[in-house]
Amino acid sequence: MSVANLKTHSELARGRTPGHGMPGELFGRQDVFETDVDVFFHKHWILAGVTADVPEPGDVSTVDIGKASILIVRDDDENIRAWRNVCRHRGARLKDAGKSTVGMLVCPYHQWTYDLDGSLKHTTHMGVDFDRSCRGLIPVKTRIVGTHIFVCLSDDAPADMDILEQTMAPRFAPYDLTRTRIAHEAEIIENGNWKLVIENNRECYHCGATHPELTASFLPEDFGFCPQGLSEESQRALDAYHARNAASVSSWEKDGLICNAFERLDPDAATSFRTQRLVIAGNGESQTMDTRVASRKLLGELQRRDLGDVHMWTHNSWTHVMSDHAVVSYIVPLAPDKTLVRTKWLVHEDAVEGVDYDLNALTEVWVATNAQDASLVATNYRGTQDPAYEPGPFSPFTETYVELFAQWYAARLGAHGV
Structure with a gap:
């Protein structure tokens, strides 16, 4: 197809057949990728870390x-702040990606020096009339929501972040997540587009066949299922599922x-x-292989182990909070075919x-699940780039949230004039 015949980003997103997957060009094209980063990662609220990343x-x-x-x-007053990683002199990066500990932020190029509150504290060779006050970071x-x-x-940050904060703060409060530390962290570069990573996370159609570790702690009905033509045995299992849920709640x-x-996934929501x-299945305590807590030191001041799994999705993250530990994952797009999952x-x-x-009992479920998902996303991405690929229909019972994500994606592009 010649460049002149390429469909625009908007045409591809809004021309999708409802109830079907996105066209392959939305996953593979460089121009689409660059616009996605600008719209969804520079103009929307994104998860970029946890408070335990900067404990002191x-x-x-x-x-x-x-x-x-x-x-x-x-900073020195225990506040968490964020600054653009750009020196106000000639633009050098102050720090490479990763973690470090500093007294002040010193530019490696010409040693302009900034306090942790962002103010420019020291320069050389700028003269007595140089005004440092207008050159802060x-x-x-x-x-900060929970951890x-x-x-x-963006200078025009979506105001509906207030809704997420008001919804999640009281749900996270019993766990006192600011009093946590990182027991383990891992990075995977998945060989697929960021939207496929999110789509994969939004459905569990695939879970029973591919995630034996994860499904040990989930009730199978939570994966989604077709309610049509259930056998008597399946109906009894469904009734037991509803009864267990009601009793737990x-x-x-x-x-x-x-x-x-609580969900805010509609096309008008900027902060999805x-x-x-x-x-939690089995013993009902945690996402572990035996469904019991992995840490005997529970979060916050909790005494009760069987508190289920408080999950939260955003468009670049997923979180699971149990009585004994939390698992927080977020993505950063690297290329049309590469996505970093942290x-x-x-x-x-104090644990x-x-x-x-x-540590193995704590991490084995999601270490395995992330690796399995990386393999699934890679094979899915390769297939979407095959000339024979045609977007197929979603299951109306197990892929509802994939459809909602596709609708939201197209609407947010439109909201930003794409």
Whole structure:
């Protein structure tokens, strides 16, 4: 196909057949990728880390997002701030991606020196009339929700981030997630487009056949299922599922815990998210192979182990919070066919490895699941780039959230004039 005959980004997104997958060009084209980064990662709120990334004053977490880079710092007053990783002299990067600890932020090029509050403190050879006060680091809008550090690189940050914060803060509050530390963190570069990573995360049609570790802690009905033509045995299992859910919710709500599903996934929502407290299968305690807590030191001041799984989705992240630990994952797009997935396992700040928890028991479910998902995304991406690919129909029972994501994606492009 000649360049002149290529469909525009808008035509591809809004020309999708409802209830069907996106066209392959939306996953593979470089121009589409660059627009996606600009719209969905520079103009929307995104998850960029957790408070335990910067536990002490002077700690810095540098996160690259497309051509942009940000410095997440904890300042001397224990506040978490974010700054553009650009020296106000000639633009050099102050820090490479990753974590470090500093007294001040010093540009490696000409040694312009910034306090953690962003102010420019020291320069040489600029003369007595040079005004440092207007050359501080450029701030990045930041919200802390539980342990989650959300940032927005746009000057016009979506105001509906307030809804996510108001919804999630009381759900996370019992776990006191700011009093956690990172027990383990891992990175995977998945060989697929970022939208395929999110689509894969939004459905569990594939889970029963590909995620034996993850499904050990999920009730199978939570994967989604076709309710038509159920056998008597399947109907009894469904009735038992509803009864178990009702009993769990009743018990949790008596303890003052929020359980209901809340979702803001419609095309008009700039800040897209969903949350719910899900029942854990088996022993009902945690996402582990034996469904018991991996850490005997529970989060916050909790005493009860069977609190289910408080999950949260956003358009670049997914979180699972149990009584004993939390798993937080977020994505950064690297190329049309490459997506970085960062995952952090959080435990109580006082939990001791080998005493309170075994690291393998804590991490084995999501280490395996992430690796399996990376393989699935890679094979899915390769198929979407095959000339024979035609978007197929979604299951109306198990892929509802994939359809909603596709609708939201097209609408947000339109909202930004694409």
